[in-house]
Amino acid sequence: MTNDSRRSLLAGALSSLLASLPASASTRQDPAILRTDNDRLTLTEYTFQPGVTVKVKPRSTDQLILFIDDCRYERTDPASGLKSLRIRKAGDFIWYDRGGDSASVLNLGHTPFRLMLIELK
Numbered sequence: 422m423t424n425d426s427r428r429s430l431l432a433g434a435l436s437s438l439l440a441s442l443p444a445s446a447s448t449r450q451d452p453a454i455l456r457t458d459n460d461r462l463t464l465t466e467y468t469f470q471p472g473v474t475v476k477v478k479p480r481s482t483d484q485l486i487l488f489i490d491d492c493r494y495e496r497t498d499p500a501s502g503l504k505s506l507r508i509r510k511a512g513d514f515i516w517y518d519r520g521g522d523s524a525s526v527l528n529l530g531h532t533p534f535r536l537m538l539i540e541l542k
Contacts, residue, residue: 472527487539
């Protein structure tokens with residue numbers, strides 16, 4: 422099985438798992454909820470409020486980001502400061518190899534959006 426196949430399979434399985442989780446409170450102050458932490462992976466759900474910038478933690482492990490909700494956001498690269506517009510649909514995912522700093526994310530939408538950060542150990 423190729424790495425792309427593994428990533429797609431993992432994203433599909435996690436989408437099913439996430440559908441069974443309760444929705445996050447949209448007025449919560451802390452953007453992160455730890456859902457699972459075991460010897461193989463850590464699952465953290467992030468909620469991005471409209472107009473609020475959140476910096477997701479540094480990449481000390483291989484990571485998969487799975488978008489739970491449709492969203493439109495501005496990504497600021499930590500090294501260059503370059504800003505870019507990103508549009509994602511629920512179920513979209515991004516793979517990051519270990520290392521480097523994650524970008525700051527500003528929710529440009531009118532409603533909160535959620536994503537799941539899956540850190541492989």
